Amino acid sequence: MPSLAVLRQIANELLTTERAQRFTEPDLVMESAEQVAAYTRAGREDGVMAPVYLYNASHVLEIIKPGDKVLDLACGPATQLALVARMAPECSFTGVDLSREMLARAQAHVEDQKLANVGFIHSSIAQLASIEDQSIDAVMSTMALHHLPELATLEATFKEINRVLKPGGGIYLADFGHLKSERSIRYFAYQYADRQPEIFTVDYLNSLRAAFSLSDFRKAGEQIQGRAQVYSTFMVPYMVALKSARRQATTPELESRLRAVWQEMPSNHKRDFADLKTFFLLGGLRSKLI
Template identity: 40%
Template sequence: MLFDFGLLKTIWRETGTHPPFTRTPETDLVMNDEGSVLAYEKGGRPTGALAGAYLYHLAQMCALIKSGDLVLDLGCGPGNLLAQVAKLNPRAEFIGVDLSESMLALADLRFRQAEIPNVELQLADMTRLSQFGDASFDTIISSMALHHLPDISALECCFSEMGRVLRPNGRIYLNDFGRLKCRESVGYFVGRAAAGEEQALVDDYTQSLHAAFSKEEFEALVARYLQGRARVFSTIISPLTVVIKGGSSSPSLVPKRELDMIYRALPAPRKNDVQQLKLFLRLGGLPSAL
């Protein structure tokens, strides 16, 4: 069922005229706590709370990545999504960076167990990418990582670095939460996405939505540092999901058979997540790659 009463109430709240609530940064800007790390990793597994969103963004990323690309993943975390992207694009090379040693340890174990050879992991700060030269990467990707930055100054540094290391004709796909208007809306979306999940994941999701930057903040930084190389999209009515995309997509690059297999294996609530993202982002101007 695509709509529910709670969603309709949330839409009503979010269409009000009041401004978004004040951002509250994450309590732990670098996630190293073992319980939180394991809960987040579990949420990104094939049937976890993040699986539907991951599938939608996986398809979008695959539509941009070409054979021979060098791809940078900012805030790769435990590597759930990066592993899928790298496996479906074996002729591209990936560098995943994160500031959490615990996250990278899980990611390293994942890649070794799955025998995924085309990924290099680095402990690094996405606001300071001095280890990479100018115009180093064909593609930059990131999923649900930018809201972990402490403030708008750090976000600006991150966009400045992305603009520097991305090649002039490079491609980019970033997705993150956008700041909602009402704190009550946070409760609805957390309850819908994280029902039945461990409390650590519920708490992390709640903090993430309170720490989200606004769509307008993203638009200003894209205009300044990516200068026509990317656009900002969001879910219609309420910017729960914000996508920054640049470069031409190619339907021929999307491994539709493999993505369809992943979709069929999702539990019903996660399939609904995919369908809602497809609908509300398409209404926001972003066609689906699925």
């Protein structure tokens, strides 16, 4: 059951007449060493982002299958990518990012984890020039699309996804959705301020302000020509996801790999995971794996 404070914010969002403006991220490409370090820390297995990463992994694992070539668009420090790659050793993954600082972190992370199935390329996700048409089996992207400057760039990115993906390929894209009221944006940004470095809280606030609206995602989603459905968290599109049909059957091994990560989580992370799962489930999005 979500906390009273969260329920109050939902009521505020539903009743507000405000339409908070979208502000683009001050750092579209994350090159500052301090900011990259804070983001990396918040995302590692025990950081505040851990429940979101596990949740996303449960969906990505449904849209890939053994032998696939998978792209992770705007992979950042590869926390999400490494989690998925560890659970899907029979797939090969390429992380794409425009920040060399992030790619250095990402490379170090996969080396630390001894993952032989992950490589990286330095490129804009809106122009995947080095990737051939219909050469990719699945595309994932998490918590990153809000870094794109405008709707036209989001549309260009989706067009590229459509170009590089093979027919019947898998898609899972998840990101924040734009909230109507600045009060809700601030509430969610500062919700965990006591558990994380201030620079991450500020980064989080900027992310929520830069998020695209659900209708932006629907509009840009036209570029992928019905290959994925658009979902959002129930009533308030705090998070939005585009997911294609499942391509891999649920197996006990996959289930137990995800469950093992869940079991290691502290109780506050388990609660956040349960809230995210419930709000997306009520919005129609479900993973059969967890």
